[in-house]
Amino acid sequence: MFLKTKSALAALAASAAMTTTAFAGDLVINFDDLNPGPKQAFEDAIAQFKSENPDINVIVNNNDREAHKSAIRNFLTADAPDVTSWYPGNRMAPFVDAGLFEPVTDLWAENGFNDDLAAIKATMSRDGEIWGVPYSYYQWGVYYRSDIFDLLKIEEPKTWDDLLAACAPMKEAGVTPFTIGTKFLWTAAGVFDYINLRTNGYEVHNDLTAGKIKYTDPRIVKTMENWKTLIDECGFVDNHASMSWQDAIAPFANGDAAMYVMGNFSVDGYKNAGLTYEQIDFFQFPEITPGLPRAEEAPADAFFIPTNAKNKEDARKWLAFVARPDVQTKWNSTMGQLPINSKAEVGDDKFLKEGFATLSTATGLAQFYDRDAPAAMAKAGMEGFQKFMLDTSTMMEVLTRLDEVQEEVYK
Amino acid sequence: MAFTETRAGTQKTSWLAKNKLNIAPWLFLAPALLYFAIYVVVPIFESIWLSFYEWNGLYRADGTSTASWVGFENYVKLWDDPKFWISLKNNVLWLVLYMLAVPAGLFIALFLNQKTPGMRLYKSLFFFPFVISQVVVGLIFGWFYNPDFGVVGTIWKALYCEETVNILGNATFKCSRAAPDILSSPEFATYGIIAAGLWPQIAYCMILYLTGLNNVAADQIEAGRLDGAKGWKMLWYVVLPQLRPATFIAVVVTVIGALRSFDMIAIMTQGGPFGSTNVLAYYMFETAISEYGERYGYGSAIATVLFLIMLVYISYFLWRMYQDEKGAH
Structure with a gap:
């Protein structure tokens, strides 16, 4: 019984904390990086997405990474955004197992991600489905x-x-x-x-x-x-x-x-x-x-669609957008990381080029001990x-x- | 009409007046009781209840909990968990060593209880560590112990190291013995943190004793002196008995302070190296709420054990207080 009260309280707290309220046609995206480079890259991508989809009203909640890690445990149930950033590997497992993420296996098939994002497919999968779309990783x-x-x-x-x-x-x-x-x-x-x-x-x-x-x-x-x-x-x-x-x-x-x-x-x-x-x-x-x-x-960062999202149609548009080669090229050269899409280009930087050479020829990509276990x-x-x-x-x-x-x- | 109304009015006031003494305290207590119930009593029972579940803190999309009932399994696991025993042992260490704050505070208070110009300033300076946040104390001591740039490291370098230039021509130190890394050593880290914790706690005890010393009856001291008491004997037989209320409070706050030691550990070591400075409170946080935790049931079991330990102490002190009150009347 108290578990229910608790969830109600959590819902109350979360909805009070959120300053934005979603309506149909709104696309709420929760992101988790306030560092200058990644923040800039994300905002640029949002601007481009908006200009390509003028009918979608994009609402962004960008939060500190550590705060996001604890907030996501509440907002997925209580007040789900349409898209949230999170990590593949074992880090997504508790949410997948609790049924809080929406599988996007068909989205991968429609957009040819199975080839373009092949390197990361295994770590994005669980229980035979694919659960998100990655936008960046690093060596x-x-x-x-x-x-x-x-x-x-x-x-x-x-x-x-x-x-x-x-x-x-x-x-x-x-x-x-x-x-x-x-x-x-x-x-x-x-x-x-x-x-x-x-x-x-x-x-x-x-x-x-x-x-x-x-x-x-x-x-x-x-x-x-x-x-x-x-x-x-x-x-x-x-x-x-x-x-x-x-x-x-x-x-x-x-x-x-x-x-x-x-x-x-x-x-x-x-x-x-x-x-x-x-x-x-x-x-x-x-x-x-x-x-x-x-x-x-090669720890990757990805976007996921919560099961409780209200605007899944536009959420899928965003996921397809962030995997596009041109978007990944720009995004990652701004934040100084590597694009995952094999058709994307790597930023002009000694370490990024070495990193690309390292990862593109690797036979397997691990997510790091604390994300895999x-x-x-x-x-x-x-x-x-x-x-x-x-x-x-x-x-x-x-x-x-x-x-x-x-x-x-x-x- | 007017007459009856007034009558009714006086009847009402007379009921209130009759029960005023009974109602007033409850009225004043009500807000505190309400908040105490919501934020302290209910969560205690929730935690105990939760300790019988295995739960990763998540709800499903439809809002139902993913918790599953496991009965006493969490407690069985605790019994076999070496980290639990390390935490419990550290709690005992804290409890014992923290008690040093009581005599240390007493002696500083005795020392400061003089009438010299500027004494108020000295008193405030001694009290200062209690005023600053525990987090700040932890940070300061963390730097103090740092083997590279802290006071400990600097003194060590002066004693055992010589300055040379490295391969690139930058200044560096060559040491005949490696500097002690107190907060990373499984043997000494806990003592290092307790020492840091004692600093503000001594100040707290000192201020309790200083106020206590104000109330020591001058005529009794005088009488003691006439009877030839001085030094330790005067302290032990004349002054200390009069300081009993202060001692009692000092011990209570020190016990509670030791059991809830958390901030310092979180700031200075995060329970490390490899869990050797954990105490129950921090271990509970680590298993339940931290990034690598998310085992709410298990964390609640730890919380319950800590609660029971506290309960024993607090009941004892409350009982003593009750007895004293009874004796006073």
């Missing part, structure tokens, strides 16, 4: 100080052995090979994902995050052993557990650390720390198991990774504990 990989590499005469490592060999001269020169800030945990998951993708490949990543294989599985143990090798022979900066990913840029910018396993959004941070494009560069995370098909991390598993997993990084001798203890959590989460 992960190793960002490095090319000036330090030049001084030490190191080439971009292609294989695991290259990478380990490159670390010795760095350490000799007093440079810590890797910087990282694990205070907020997820950065450690990026390193884990890459070592796991390179050691075992895409299938194992998916099976692990889907709870089909155990953490004490020999393949995952192998991943952790490789990680231990990386920590022992290369090493990460001290005090990483008390730094955010932004804090961890400081030793990188100062030249005390040479490499950073990160997503492309970090380039802005390097620039703000005073680094120029001549000082930094990018390489794909090196191959570990020879011959393994290369998969990459369910929330409770991701939290425990990332805490385990942090613990392991602070003390590698806890490896088996960590993995055993994660098995227990896994058993509970995926029952």
Whole structure:
């Protein structure tokens, strides 16, 4: 009974908070990025959509990302917009399972997205249906100080052995090979994902995050052993557990650390720390198991139609619009990310071009550990990774504990 | 007609007048009781009820809840959850170490209870940490402990590090021993946060004792002095007994403060490293409301356990207060 009262209260609160009320012919879009670049790109796209569809009255609610994450849990039921931004992978799973999103499989077929957006199709699907349309993603990989590499005469490592060999001269020169800030945990998951993708490949990543294989599985143990090798022979900066990913840029910018396993959004941070494009560069995370098909991390952002949307017809128009090659080209060059539509063009930027080369040739795209695994598993997993990084001798203890959590989460 | 009306009027007032003493307190209490019921009592029962469900906080499109009844399963899981026990252990640590605020506050109050010019200023300065928000205290202490740029890091660098230039010619430090990273160490992080929490709590206890000291009867001190009491004996046998009400309040607010420690943890470590600074209140937040939580049933079970622990303390204190009141009459 109280659950009902609660939902009524939530509805009341949500409707009071919304300043806009929808009428027929209105298209309400909830978006979740107030950062200057993405906000500009979104507003430009809205303007273009309006000029192409003058009969649709577009109403935009742009919210802070963290606020959106909690608000969506209420507004999908209480006061659904016609379109909302959200993330694919496991992040959309609770909403799909509760029947709060509308499948758009037919929209994909009508517009030829099955070919144009093929790379992302698997992660947009659940229970045999496709649930949204992505508009942007970005690559992960190793960002490095090319000036330090030049001084030490190191080439971009292609294989695991290259990478380990490159670390010795760095350490000799007093440079810590890797910087990282694990205070907020997820950065450690990026390193884990890459070592796991390179050691075992895409299938194992998916099976692990889907709870089909155990953490004490020999393949995952192998991943952790490789990680231990990386920590022992290369090493990460001290005090990483008390730094955010932004804090961890400081030793990188100062030249005390040479490499950073990160997503492309970090380039802005390097620039703000005073680094120029001549000082930094990018390489794909090196191959570990020879011959393994290369998969990459590429977290995507997408639009979804809530089941309770009032204007689904125009919502579908918007979804078709954001996937168009010309729209994705413009949108992503404004916000400095990569378009997903294979017919779109990439912005003129060194890192975007490298990113496009990396992702367009990858055999599989992972969404990142904390988006592929369910929330409770991701939290425990990332805490385990942090613990392991602070003390590698806890490896088996960590993995055993994660098995227990896994058993509970995926029952 | 006019006559009867007046009669009716006087009858009415006489009923009110008769019951005025009974009605008035309830009338004044009503708004507070109403809000207390809506925002405190009802949610308590809701949480307890919710702790028997497994629920990710979502409603279906038609507004029905996705919660499913699991009985005592959440409590069984809690029993086997190492993070729950770590949180409980940390709660006990908080409770014990936070008590240091009471004697520390007393001694600062005794020290400040002098008549010197400018004493008011010193008193306000000592009271200052209690006035600033816990979030600010957490931030300040977070910086204080920072091994790179904080006070701890700077002192450490002066002792154990030498400044050199790195490969690119930028200034950097080479340390013979790595600086202590208090908030990232599973052993010391909790103590670090408690120390930060003590700072405002001591100020709070100090102000309670300062007001208490104002009421200490001068003639009793005088009498004690004539009988040859001084120093510790004077404090223990003459002053402290008169400060009993202040001590009582100080202990109560400190216990409650320790049990609801949340802000500091959220600001300084978010329960980390790997959950080792969690307390029940923060663990509840993490499992239920945070980004990686969304397990409302389980979070409610944690909340219920915390509530029961608080209930024990608070009932005890209320009972003591009641006994004291009875004794006074």
